[in-house]
Amino acid sequence: MKKIMKYNFRMLLTSFAYFYFPAILLIAITTFTLYSFVGSEPNEVPELISNRMFIIMALFMYTIGAILILSNLVIPEKTTGRIELLLSNGFEIQPYLYSSIIVGWIVMEVELVLIFIIPNILTITFLEKSFFNGSLFKIIIFVSAFGFGLLSIMYYLIFRIRRISIINNLFFIIGFIVVFGGSYLTSTFPLTEQFNDIILWILLGAGVFLFFFTVVAGRKITKETVVLTIPD
Template sequence: MKKIMKYNFRMLLTSFVNFYFPAILLIAIITFILYSFVNSVPNEVPVLIFNRMFIIMAIGMYTIGVYMMLSNLVIPEKTTGRIELLLSNGFEIQPYLYSSIIVGWIVMEVELVLMFIIPNIITITFLGKSFFNSSLFKISIFVSVFGFGLLSIMYYLIFRIRRISIINNLFSIIGVIVIFGGSYLTSLFPVTEQFNDILLWILLGAGVFLFFFIVVAGKKITKETVVLTIPD
């Protein structure tokens, strides 16, 4: 798996247009939103409100980041036949699937950490306010588990479904469900520590369920399924 992971890291980290630019843009947007929010509040913002904001924003960042990464880098590998070339040169399908998920998750974790750190540094520098608190560490762990499950199901769809148009449509549906559905769900819960914890446990459960689903369903993926791609 080390060889496959090195390949995936190289593909991700050598593309400015398809990876670095979208990642920088995403973090910049989140930084601007948080900076504007902190600047507009005259006093210290209650920790619970900031925690709820970070839960929503972290979910949105993870979903959009994964969508852009897979759409710009992984799906083109399938359409151009590069995955077929790798599989014909000794790469096994299940190790390739799991190593790809792990690499994508590591990269998204770096973005998640930067989403916490960069806005905080900027607000301290220009506004003299810090919104960092101990609960953000717990939030990042729960969101990370959810993100791992999200990456797993999206990679599974890429490997399992042959028609690229169907994959793209399903990605759009998943994005709408996670971002807008998640925002609607959080709006139903009062902003309290108890309900923030409930949201986090829902994320954790969803991430664990999706991963174990892939462990079982991923066994049905064969080289023929991946290779016989039907382009748009």
């Protein structure tokens, strides 16, 4: 798996147009949003409100970031036959699947941390305000668990479904459900610490379920399934 992980890291970290630019853009959007949010408040923002916003921002960044990475880097590997070449040179399908999930998760974790660290540095420097609190670390952990499950099911769809147009449509549906559905869910829940925790536990449960579903369903993925791709 080390060889496969090294390959995946190299593919991600050497692409400016398909990785660095989208990552920088997402971090810039969240930085501007959080900076404006903190700057618009004359006093300290109540922790309950900021925590709810942190959850929404983390979900948005993780989902959009994962879709951009997979759509721009992983799906083209399948359509161009590069995955077929790797599988024919000794790479096994299940180790390739799980190592790809791990690498994608590590990269997204770095982005998740940066979207909170960079705005906080700016608010401390220019506004003399810090929005860090104890709950932020818990939010990052729970969203990370959900993100691992999200990446798992998305990689599974890429490997399992042969028609690329269906994969792209499913990614659009997943993004819509997570971003807009998650925003609607958080807006309907009362703004209390208890309901913030309920949202986080829902995310954790969804992440665990999606990962174990991938483990079980991923056993049915074969080299033929991955190789026999139907392009758009």
